Amino acid sequence: MYRAYYRLRRKPFDLLPDPKMVYMGEEHQEALSMLRYGVLDNKDFLLLSGEVGTGKSTLLQVLLSSIEDQHHICLLANPLITLDDLYLYMADSYGLPDFNDSRAKFLISFGKFLQGCAERDERVLLIVDEAHALSLKTLEEIRMLSNQPSCQGVFGIFLVGQPEINELLATDRLRPLRQRISLRFHLTPFNRQETDYYIRQRLLKAGGHNLDLFSPGAVDAIFQASGGTPRAINLLCDHALLAGYSNDKTKITRQIIADVLPDIILPKVMAPAPDPAEDPKASQQLQQAQKEAAKKPESGAAAPPAAIKNKEPNVFIFILIFFLGAISLYLLYSLYS
Numbered sequence: 001m002y003r004a005y006y007r008l009r010r011k012p013f014d015l016l017p018d019p020k021m022v023y024m025g026e027e028h029q030e031a032l033s034m035l036r037y038g039v040l041d042n043k044d045f046l047l048l049s050g051e052v053g054t055g056k057s058t059l060l061q062v063l064l065s066s067i068e069d070q071h072h073i074c075l076l077a078n079p080l081i082t083l084d085d086l087y088l089y090m091a092d093s094y095g096l097p098d099f100n101d102s103r104a105k106f107l108i109s110f111g112k113f114l115q116g117c118a119e120r121d122e123r124v125l126l127i128v129d130e131a132h133a134l135s136l137k138t139l140e141e142i143r144m145l146s147n148q149p150s151c152q153g154v155f156g157i158f159l160v161g162q163p164e165i166n167e168l169l170a171t172d173r174l175r176p177l178r179q180r181i182s183l184r185f186h187l188t189p190f191n192r193q194e195t196d197y198y199i200r201q202r203l204l205k206a207g208g209h210n211l212d213l214f215s216p217g218a219v220d221a222i223f224q225a226s227g228g229t230p231r232a233i234n235l236l237c238d239h240a241l242l243a244g245y246s247n248d249k250t251k252i253t254r255q256i257i258a259d260v261l262p263d264i265i266l267p268k269v270m271a272p273a274p275d276p277a278e279d280p281k282a283s284q285q286l287q288q289a290q291k292e293a294a295k296k297p298e299s300g301a302a303a304p305p306a307a308i309k310n311k312e313p314n315v316f317i318f319i320l321i322f323f324l325g326a327i328s329l330y331l332l333y334s335l336y337s
Helices: 026-040 056-066 083-094 103-119 136-145 164-169 172-180 192-205 216-226 230-246 254-263 280-295 315-336
Strands: 045-050 071-076 123-128 155-161 183-187
Touching: 026 045, 026 056, 026 155, 026 183, 045 056, 045 164, 056 071, 056 155, 071 083, 083 103, 083 136, 103 123, 123 136, 136 155, 136 164, 136 172, 155 164, 164 172, 192 216, 192 230, 216 230, 216 254, 230 254
Parallel strands: 045 155, 045 183, 071 123, 123 155
Antiparallel strands: none
16 A cells, blocks of 8 residues: 555565565574574574564575475474374375374384485475474474484474473473474564664665665664564554555654554553654653553453452541440440449
């Protein structure tokens, strides 16, 4: 809708992972280097963790687009499946014969497949996205798959997920798996400068000519509200461009970010420092948007009942208790005097 107005060939801030639109911050470059090293050096287990929306899935897409043909890859993007479904998914990805729901038949076919790959100097990868959602039983089974006699230097397992995956691996039950992870990396959000570069590069790759479309104050507001998380940045920028188009604005300012923020639920929304040089009213509105967002109950959390929330001391009850106590003391004094 706003592409023609801002002279863009495509939407610059789509939420879906796209290797063509990726911006590699310093940490993202390190994470991608680790993934590539894990492939080239035939690592058995590798772990990439990061908060929601930090770009883990996008990095996987970049990695997959650069892997050579001698690799057989199974990318499991939805780990909420049974063990039988896991075997079925792997068999389909690797071109294994039907195992008729028999774990033993699958392991035999998988072992022969690994042996053939070893003879042909080919590599087999199992990449599990959202690995934090795996059950302990499934994680144990994945580790057991790597115990095949022909696995050494052939079969690699990449676990990618939110920080909760580290809590799972810290359990005693998964100690054997934890000890076999040779490479780890935790991905953190962008800093302020990287947020600015990210927005500019997305505009450039979308065919934009005005890379200063977002003012410095707007970038400050976006960074503070998103915490530097790419997915949240995309959400804010997309809404801001739509609002700018609707109001015939040729530049996205802090004021526009303040206007769209109340309609977007973002984690840990923080109001940026005032910027009166650009717009003295925008900072106040952005802070008000933060307060309104904070009043919204988080997903799955119920708002407190009004009777509890508005509960205040009743002065009348205190006065009544005081007088009853005084009368009791007077009666006691009268009896013993």
